[in-house]
Amino acid sequence: xxxxxxxxxxxxxxxxxxxxxxxxxxxxxxxxxxxxxxxxxxxxxxxxxxxxxxxxxxxxxxxxxxxxxxxxxxxxxxxxxxxxxxxxxxxxxxxxxxxxxxxxxxxxxxxxxxxxxxxxxxxxxxxxxxxxxxxxxxxxxxxxxxxxxxxxxxxxxxxxxxxxxxxxxxxxxxxxxxxxxxxxxxxxxxxxxxxxxxxxxxxxxxxxxxxxxxxxxxxxxxxxxxxxxxxxxxxxxxxxxxxxxxxxxxxxxxxxxxxxxxxxxxxxxxxxxxxxxxxxxxxxxxxxxxxxxxxxxxxxxxxxxxxxxxxxxxxxxxxxxxxxxxxxxxxxxxxxxxxxxxxxxxxxxxxxxxxxxxxxxxxxxxxxxx
Amino acid sequence: xxxxxxxxxxxxxxxxxxxxxxxxxxxxxxxxxxxxxxxxxxxxxxxxxxxxxxxxxxxxxxxxxxxxxxxxxxxxxxxxxxxxxxxxxxxxxxxxxxxxxxxxxxxxxxxxxxxxxxxxxxxxxxxxxxxxxxxxxxxxxxxxxxxxxxxxxxxxxxxxxxxxxxxxxxxxxxxxxxxxxxxxxxxxxxxxxxxxxxxxxxxxxxxxxxxxxxxxxxxxxxxxxxxxxxxxxxxxxxxxxxxxxxxxxxxxxxxxxxxxxxxxxxxxxxxxxxxxxxxxxxxxxxxxxxxxxxxxxxxxxxxxxxxxxxxxxxxxxxxxxxxxxxxxxxxxxxxxxxxxxxxxxxxxxxxxxxxxxxxxxxxxxxxxxxxxxxxxxxxxxxxxxxxxxxxxxxxxxxxxxxxxxxxxxxxxxxxxxxxxxxxxxxxxxxxxxxxxxxxxxxxxxxxxxxxxxxxxxxxxxxxxxxxxxxxxxxxxxxxxxxxxxxxxxxxxxxxxxxxxxxxxxxxxxxxxxxxxxxxxxxxxxxxxxxxxxxxxxxxxxxxxxxxxxxxxxxxxxxxxxxxxxxxxxxxxxxxxxxxxxxxxxxxxxxxxxxxxxxxxxxxxxx
Numbered sequence: 008x009x010x011x012x013x014x015x016x017x018x019x020x021x022x023x024x025x026x027x028x029x030x031x032x033x034x035x036x037x038x039x040x041x042x043x044x045x046x047x048x049x050x051x052x053x054x055x056x057x058x059x060x061x062x063x064x065x066x067x068x069x070x071x072x073x074x075x076x077x078x079x080x081x082x083x084x085x086x087x088x089x090x091x092x093x094x095x096x097x098x099x100x101x102x103x104x105x106x107x108x109x110x111x112x113x114x115x116x117x118x119x120x121x122x123x124x125x126x127x128x129x130x131x132x133x134x135x136x137x138x139x140x141x142x143x144x145x146x147x148x149x150x151x152x153x154x155x156x157x158x159x160x161x162x163x164x165x166x167x168x169x170x171x172x173x174x175x176x177x178x179x180x181x182x183x184x185x186x187x188x189x190x191x192x193x194x195x196x197x198x199x200x201x202x203x204x205x206x207x208x209x210x211x212x213x214x215x216x217x218x219x220x221x222x223x224x225x226x227x228x229x230x231x232x233x234x235x236x237x238x239x240x241x242x243x244x245x246x247x248x249x250x251x252x253x254x255x256x257x258x259x260x261x262x263x264x265x266x267x268x269x270x271x272x273x274x275x276x277x278x279x280x281x282x283x284x285x286x287x288x289x290x291x292x293x294x295x296x297x298x299x300x301x302x303x304x305x306x307x308x309x310x311x312x313x314x315x316x317x318x319x320x321x322x323x324x325x326x327x328x329x330x331x332x333x334x335x336x337x338x339x340x341x342x343x344x345x346x347x348x349x350x351x352x353x354x355x356x357x358x359x360x361x362x363x364x365x366x367x368x369x370x371x372x373x374x375x376x377x
Numbered sequence: 378x379x380x381x382x383x384x385x386x387x388x389x390x391x392x393x394x395x396x397x398x399x400x401x402x403x404x405x406x407x408x409x410x411x412x413x414x415x416x417x418x419x420x421x422x423x424x425x426x427x428x429x430x431x432x433x434x435x436x437x438x439x440x441x442x443x444x445x446x447x448x449x450x451x452x453x454x455x456x457x458x459x460x461x462x463x464x465x466x467x468x469x470x471x472x473x474x475x476x477x478x479x480x481x482x483x484x485x486x487x488x489x490x491x492x493x494x495x496x497x498x499x500x501x502x503x504x505x506x507x508x509x510x511x512x513x514x515x516x517x518x519x520x521x522x523x524x525x526x527x528x529x530x531x532x533x534x535x536x537x538x539x540x541x542x543x544x545x546x547x548x549x550x551x552x553x554x555x556x557x558x559x560x561x562x563x564x565x566x567x568x569x570x571x572x573x574x575x576x577x578x579x580x581x582x583x584x585x586x587x588x589x590x591x592x593x594x595x596x597x598x599x600x601x602x603x604x605x606x607x608x609x610x611x612x613x614x615x616x617x618x619x620x621x622x623x624x625x626x627x628x629x630x631x632x633x634x635x636x637x638x639x640x641x642x643x644x645x646x647x648x649x650x651x652x653x654x655x656x657x658x659x660x661x662x663x664x665x666x667x668x669x670x671x672x673x674x675x676x677x678x679x680x681x682x683x684x685x686x687x688x689x690x691x692x693x694x695x696x697x698x699x700x701x702x703x704x705x706x707x708x709x710x711x712x713x714x715x716x717x718x719x720x721x722x723x724x725x726x727x728x729x730x731x732x733x734x735x736x737x738x739x740x741x742x743x744x745x746x747x748x749x750x751x752x753x754x755x756x757x758x759x760x761x762x763x764x765x766x767x768x769x770x771x772x773x774x775x776x777x778x779x780x781x782x783x784x785x786x787x788x789x790x791x792x793x794x795x796x797x798x799x800x801x802x803x804x805x806x807x808x809x810x811x812x813x814x815x816x817x818x819x820x821x822x823x824x825x826x827x828x829x830x831x832x833x834x835x836x837x838x839x840x841x842x843x844x845x846x847x848x849x850x851x852x853x854x855x856x857x858x859x860x861x862x863x864x865x866x867x868x869x870x871x872x873x874x875x876x877x878x879x880x881x882x883x884x885x886x887x888x889x890x891x892x893x894x895x896x897x898x899x900x901x902x903x904x905x906x907x908x909x910x911x912x913x914x915x916x917x918x919x920x921x922x923x924x925x926x927x928x929x930x931x932x933x934x935x936x937x938x939x940x941x942x943x944x945x946x947x948x949x950x951x952x953x954x955x956x957x958x959x960x961x962x963x964x965x966x967x968x969x970x971x972x973x974x975x976x977x978x979x980x981x982x983x
């Protein structure tokens with residue numbers, strides 16, 4: 008076979024439904040970032056948020072297809088390096104990182120701020136998959152949890168140091184689901200759930216005052232209606248007033264009137280903009296797109312040619328699903344505000360690229376399915 | 378190789394997991410259905426005409442009162458007309474909305490008969506960055522404009538009256554540099570969320586307004602108000618009380634302060650009046666000054682240029698920020714050093730021939746009396762302000778005891794008064810001169826120093842505190858401007874405990890009496906240098922001083938007088954400094970006389 012064709016074969020074997028759904032979600036994001044940013048037509052073209060979002064998607068596309076073309080099994084031999092780089096990046100950001108809204112989570116790369124925790128989540132998934140996916144390992148033995156918990160714990164603590172509670176919270180879910188799929192006994196799963204529940208009071212005691220405040224406000228919204236619960240109230244009102252069909256793109260009054268502050272509307276609260284402007288139909292459609300994507304990722308996991316690939320798909324699936332569920336639950340007032348973006352849709356440069364990298368990795372598993 | 382069962386279990390569990398995740402999304406959809414479709418109309422009702430206004434109320438700023446309760450910095454309500462831009466928003470591009478706002482402003486402008494104060498640019502900027510905040514279209518309306526508003530316009534969508542608090546200084550330039558002024562503060566305060574819009578509030582920019590900003594500043598509260606379509610019925614959704622700032626009571630007596638400022642007149646200079654019994658500052662006057670009401674809420678370019686271009690630098694708080702050679706007013710302290718540190722007999726006589734050679738072969742130094750004062754005791758030397766006596770005394774005792782007493786009196790260090798920008802003056806030492814000129818202090822330097830010339834520099838505030846310490850017999854207080862704070866109108870003032878305790882310098886009462894007697898004779902004796910400052914019916918002590926500066930053809934004099942009164946049980950210590958005058962006889966002394974007359978005179982009023 009000719010060489011160019013050999014390079015094309017992986018493309019043909021990709022999961023094109025997942026590609027389609029991913030593309031639709033990205034387009035949805037751009038549309039509503041434009042809507043949320045209406046009123047900034049005087050800003051320079053290149054500084055507008057939707058333009059920046061398009062630029063990052065354009066960077067993300069070759070990353071997505073490039074990673075899909077690479078054989079994911081190649082990463083198995085490099086897990087030590089991958090994990091070490093993740094830890095180094097997370098340690099480095101605590102030293103030379105820049106602080107935004109009280110969290111030292113970003114490297115300033117000039118044109119964009121890069122958040123190493125996004126990369127570390129993917130790195131951790133690969134590392135855990137390599138460890139748990141080793142066919143010689145007995146995943147029924149209780150001892151199996153020790154190394155994954157230590158590997159996750161280190162990264163968890165480093166991210167908590169920034170502090171970025173939202174991102175850190177994803178990690179326990181990821182390690183749990185990967186252990187679950189790897190075949191951990193139900194007894195050990197019960198034990199881990201119990202351990203998690205018991206650590207909650209500990210988490211409360213180390214939480215920052217503003218985090219406690221958010222949780223207290225969630226329980227009792229009248230506690231501080233002018234500040235902390237403002238976004239939650241306004242977001243809920245935006246979602247509720249959307250009705251069945253919504254007010255139309257660019258017509259959401261909560262959004263355009265600035266009741267939903269313009270700093271959060273295109274990022275963490277993009278879902279409430281969608282829900283207000285496209286109503287229940289729009290929000291249900293977005294959730295259906297995500298469900299479809301979840302199903303695609305699960306299908307890849309089911310058909311993966313080895314445990315390593317299977318667990319990668321499961322880890323990425325969990326990461327994505329937890330992000331989506333927490334973000335939506337928070338915008339509609341079902342959860343305290345934790346500041347997690349909606350994957351593929353929210354405005355945010357490094358998060359878009361790292362999400363596309365993660366999905367590309369799952370495509371790589373899909374291409375090499377049995 | 379693991380059993381095939383392992384893979385089967387994995388597959389089963391993946392399916393289970395997917396089921397849970399999809400069920401979760403389903404749950405969210407059910408919740409959304411309930412929120413958006415079932416309850417949707419209630420939210421739409423609430424949101425109709427986007428009628429929530431969030432109003433942030435800065436806590437009112439504490440007032441500053443003089444020792445008798447006269448307010449010297451106060452607040453006043455000012456009513457303006459404010460735009461609520463988010464209520465005026467039109468769909469489509471921002472310029473539609475700006476056009477609408479401009480049309481509205483033009484219409485209202487005609488009806489209330491006031492010219493438009495906002496430019497399109499200002500509206501656009503506010504619209505883009507602070508949309509949730511009211512934007513003042515007109516500020517500080519008078520009654521006539523308010524009447525026209527009520528009659529012809531009235532509250533409507535996006536436009537309403539808004540009251541704000543403005544800082545006023547009832548006496549204009551009284552105590553100006555010390556009080557300082559306020560300006561519009563920054564937007565974000567620590568502890569509030571960064572994307573939380575808020576009204577800027579008053580913030581101390583200089584002087585006590587800046588130094589005491591934490592106490593004076595209140596804590597902001599706010600209201601969440603829902604307004605119905607008629608714009609008349611307000612429904613308070615939520616509110617948080619603002620906490621007013623604390624009132625400050627000063628030790629300053631506004632009447633004495635005003636009197637001092639008046640007798641300074643147009644001269645450049647300072648007057649400080651203290652109570653030697655407790656270190657409280659009764660007056661801290663300086664000239665020239667500026668009107669504090671010109672400085673707030675913002676300083677116009679015109680005022681700023683005028684103040685900065687003035688060669689006499691009216692912005693400077695001279696008594697604490699400028700340092701000068703003290704001249705002859707330091708002589709009583711040099712004598713005191715001889716008594717308390719070296720046990721010199723005050724009756725020892727030094728002969729003044731009018732000239733003195735600091736070292737063999739050095740160029741001669743002269744007394745101001747060219748023909749010499751003749752033989753003088755210590756009290757006489759103070760009374761006549763003889764230079765040669767000081768030089769001979771210094772030669773006798775050396776620099777160390779003099780330095781020790783200067784240091785004890787706080788010279789060369791900040792006094793610790795609560796103003797900003799206090800300077801420490803210069804008390805020369807070998808180390809100081811080494812660092813500055815790579816040399817040690819020489820005999821000539823010390824000879825200059827003991828007559829208050831040369832490298833030696835002091836502030837007027839330091840001299841006031843020194844005089845107070847001579848007056849009270851050796852108790853060094855930290856001078857203070859603050860009597861206390863109160864949290865509310867009906868609470869009592871409580872003193873702040875931040876002040877350093879007084880220090881007893883342990884002077885022998887016989888020694889200090891000698892000095893005080895010498896200073897009394899300066900004023901009361903027919904040969905005293907300050908006899909022109911005598912006030913009928915008052916016995917008091919003082920010392921004058923003059924320093925020349927400037928080139929030969931433009932010779933100027935800096936003229937000092939320190940005084941404490943009454944001689945027995947002093948209740949006042951004062952310093953007058955005229956920075957650029959013709960000699961102490963014409964500058965400082967008559968002003969001290971006026972001050973003492975005002976404070977203690979029988980016929981004159983206070």
